[in-house]
Amino acid sequence: MRVLVLGAGVVGVSTAWFLAQAGHDVTVVDRQSQAANETSFANGGQLSVSQSEPWASPDAPWLAMKWLWREDAPLLFRWRLDPQQWEWGLRFLWECRQQRQQNNVRAMLQIGLYSRAAFAELDASLALDYQRRSQGIICLYDQQQELDQAAQIARVMQQYGVERQVLSTAQLIEIEPALKHCAQRLVGGTYCATDASGNVRLFTRALAEQARQQGVAFLFGHRINALEAGGDGRISAVSVTNAEGHYQALHADAYVLALGSFSPLIAATVGMRLPIYPAKGYSATVNITRPDAAPEVSMTDEAAKVVFSRLGDQLRIAGTAEFSGYSHHLNPIRCQALLQVARAWFPEAADYDHPQFWSGLRPSTPSNVPFIGRAKGWHNLFLNTGHGTLGWTQGPGSGKALAEIISGHRPACDFPFTGL
Ligand SMILES: Cc1cc2nc3c(=O)[nH]c(=O)nc-3n(C[C@H](O)[C@H](O)[C@H](O)COP(=O)(O)OP(=O)(O)OC[C@H]3O[C@@H](n4cnc5c(N)ncnc54)[C@H](O)[C@@H]3O)c2cc1C
Numbered sequence: 001m002r003v004l005v006l007g008a009g010v011v012g013v014s015t016a017w018f019l020a021q022a023g024h025d026v027t028v029v030d031r032q033s034q035a036a037n038e039t040s041f042a043n044g045g046q047l048s049v050s051q052s053e054p055w056a057s058p059d060a061p062w063l064a065m066k067w068l069w070r071e072d073a074p075l076l077f078r079w080r081l082d083p084q085q086w087e088w089g090l091r092f093l094w095e096c097r098q099q100r101q102q103n104n105v106r107a108m109l110q111i112g113l114y115s116r117a118a119f120a121e122l123d124a125s126l127a128l129d130y131q132r133r134s135q136g137i138i139c140l141y142d143q144q145q146e147l148d149q150a151a152q153i154a155r156v157m158q159q160y161g162v163e164r165q166v167l168s169t170a171q172l173i174e175i176e177p178a179l180k181h182c183a184q185r186l187v188g189g190t191y192c193a194t195d196a197s198g199n200v201r202l203f204t205r206a207l208a209e210q211a212r213q214q215g216v217a218f219l220f221g222h223r224i225n226a227l228e229a230g231g232d233g234r235i236s237a238v239s240v241t242n243a244e245g246h247y248q249a250l251h252a253d254a255y256v257l258a259l260g261s262f263s264p265l266i267a268a269t270v271g272m273r274l275p276i277y278p279a280k281g282y283s284a285t286v287n288i289t290r291p292d293a294a295p296e297v298s299m300t301d302e303a304a305k306v307v308f309s310r311l312g313d314q315l316r317i318a319g320t321a322e323f324s325g326y327s328h329h330l331n332p333i334r335c336q337a338l339l340q341v342a343r344a345w346f347p348e349a350a351d352y353d354h355p356q357f358w359s360g361l362r363p364s365t366p367s368n369v370p371f372i373g374r375a376k377g378w379h380n381l382f383l384n385t386g387h388g389t390l391g392w393t394q395g396p397g398s399g400k401a402l403a404e405i406i407s408g409h410r411p412a413c414d415f416p417f418t419g420l
Pocket of ligand 1: 006007008009011012029030031035036037040041042043046047048200222223225258259261263266281283307318319359361362385388389390391392393
């Protein structure tokens with residue numbers, strides 16, 4: 001089958017790889033000059049199945065209200081005259097109910113575990129170099145009440161076979177000696193040994209290169225304008241503008257929408273409403289100056305919602321979510337807030353005076369559960385989008401699952417695939 005994959009982020013490239021492995025004739029289209037140039041460029045680096053917790057929870061509305069006027073708040077809604085944003089907000093409130101939260105945790109875990117297996121398969125067969133560290137992930141707590149809540153979450157994860165354990169400060173320091181510098185502040189933490197970290201950009205580009213060698217075609221520098229409906233419940237073409245500014249219609253047997261935060265804009269061209277909204281996040285990348293004072297194990301400061309991953313000789317610090325439309329603007333207060341958190345935990349680790357800041361738009365659904373599967377009402381349009389906070393963790397598994405669906409197989413994953 002000829003398949004057009006729209007989008008060359010980690011999700012699109014993973015889908016293309018597994019489609020090619022299944023024997024399809026695959027072309028990937030993207031407006032950028034290479035793969036992983038947008039949200040899959042400089043994220044937090046965590047492969048964190050054990051953190052499959054949706055933002056939408058019974059506490060979330062109160063937290064969002066509390067943070068409403070704080071410029072450095074971890075989660076910040078900037079309400080605009082934007083119906084897409086308001087509709088998303090209402091759906092988010094709906095997902096905050098306890099029953100919905102439980103379902104969403106389960107779905108996120110299932111696709112996360114499927115993805116963990118897909119990573120293992122790729123690591124074994126391709127040996128891609130993406131600065132992977134398979135040393136687990138620690139979550140840090142400096143308040144007993146938060147640690148107690150984390151213990152409850154850890155129990156939920158354990159029910160699904162994800163070993164997130166509650167550990168004392170001394171046990172954490174044994175796993176990550178760099179924490180001895182801030183032992184006074186810690187009340188304890190959680191640890192999941194089977195989580196990992198790595199560089200999403202290196203992974204995506206290396207996998208794209210492997211896919212190219214297997215015959216996948218990449219049309220970079222092509223802006224996708226619209227899907228064209230054929231009138232029989234089928235997409236007949238995708239209209240694009242190439243680097244020279246010429247319009248073209250691209251035809252295939254099946255089409256995969258993997259455009260991250262921009263998927264709803266292109267879906268709307270055939271009347272489909274996808275509840276995906278960009279949640280802007282920030283990262284700072286700094287050079288490590290004292291390797292012994294920098295963490296080797298990836299970490300999350302749960303209260304600040306900031307993550308740390310060691311990528312080669314650099315430390316990646318990432319976090320914050322700002323619902324303010326499609327702007328990539330870097331707010332200096334939020335940039336500094338990231339560095340402050342890092343300085344407080346690991347003061348000697350890195351050169352915090354020369355950070356590289358970046359922002360990316362997480363393609364967020366109200367439930368944090370992505371859309372994977374056949375688009376409702378269409379025979380040959382497939383979705384792989386809306387991965388929000390965990391697109392790196394879930395990307396390869398989502399790509400594998402969708403390739404299976406397109407090939408007519410049911411993935412061995414208990415996830416609410418669309419259209420199945
Ligand atoms: C600060 C931050 C930290 C994060 N940390 C983590 C983490 O630690 N762990 C984790 O699992 N996830 C993390 N994430 C989330 C993760 O990075 C995303 O979920 C993931 O990168 C989304 O991948 P994607 O392929 O769906 O989208 P993208 O990478 O954005 O890919 C979409 C592609 O579509 C292309 N495109 C869009 N519109 C058009 C158009 N009209 N025409 C042509 N091409 C188009 C873009 O150029 C892009 O290449 C983080 C995100 C952020 C912002």
